[in-house]
């Protein structure tokens with residue numbers, strides 16, 4: 001089982017030192033996921049390069065299966081030893097028999113898929129009865145917790161705020177932000193009963209994440225200095241290991257309180273954990 005004791009902030013800053021805000025978001029995500037149960041066999045839907053599974057399930061037996069349509073990412077996933085099998089496939093045509101998996105895990109994937117209904121139907125088909133469906137997605141309030149959105153709204157500039165959020169959607173290739181109620185309906189139509197949803201990434205963390213994307217050269221209208229420093233092209237100059245160690249040392253201390261911050265009871269956050277069970 002994933003461990004609640006693990007320091008996901010340090011682990012992910014070490015992996016994503018070139019994009020620290022990504023490390024922060026994903027560290028909070030893993031802290032939230034680590035409280036869930038993942039019965040075997042597990043299918044990682046949209047596994048990418050396997051890095052997230054590698055950190056979340058560190059020290060465990062490899063996950064049974066990971067799949068993703070993106071060949072280059074998948075190739076790295078295959079090298080990570082984190083999966084028994086990796087396969088190139090799309091979520092709406094999963095190459096597995098009915099009732100195969102006890103858990104489907106999908107981290108930061110479903111928001112990138114234009115037509116979600118067939119993917120959820122496929123998930124229900126390949127899950128065993130009673131099997132767990134565990135997904136993380138940006139929440140229905142993601143856009144309005146962005147620092148750039150809030151700044152514009154604070155001066156009454158709704159069109160500017162919406163245009164800003166639309167640019168973020170486009171950069172991140174996000175197609176939708178369902179509410180918990182909409183998740184209940186979408187999953188029910190596929191044959192999965194919603195067990196719980198939980199918000200994470202409180203407003204303070206979401207705002208810092210958004211500002212950090214500009215500071216570290218991740219978003220469009222951002223300062224490119226750090227991106228340039230962290231560029232793979234400059235690896236040969238030999239300073240990047242030092243830079244990486246500094247990022248881990250400094251930010252794992254400075255961002256600790258953000259990493260540990262929970263969404264207040266009854267409040268909302270920019271991320272949403274969705275947990276379902278095959279009916």
Ligand SMILES: C[S@@+](CC[C@H](N)C(=O)[O-])C[C@H]1O[C@@H](n2cnc3c(N)ncnc32)[C@H](O)[C@@H]1O
Nearest residue numbers: 046047048052069070090091107108109112113
């Ligand atoms: C933000 S990445 C997340 C990867 C990995 N789950 C992680 O947490 O690092 C989104 C992934 O969704 C995958 N994806 C996009 N469309 C998909 C689809 N129709 N079916 C399955 N995966 C898809 C992409 O190829 C990409 O690897």
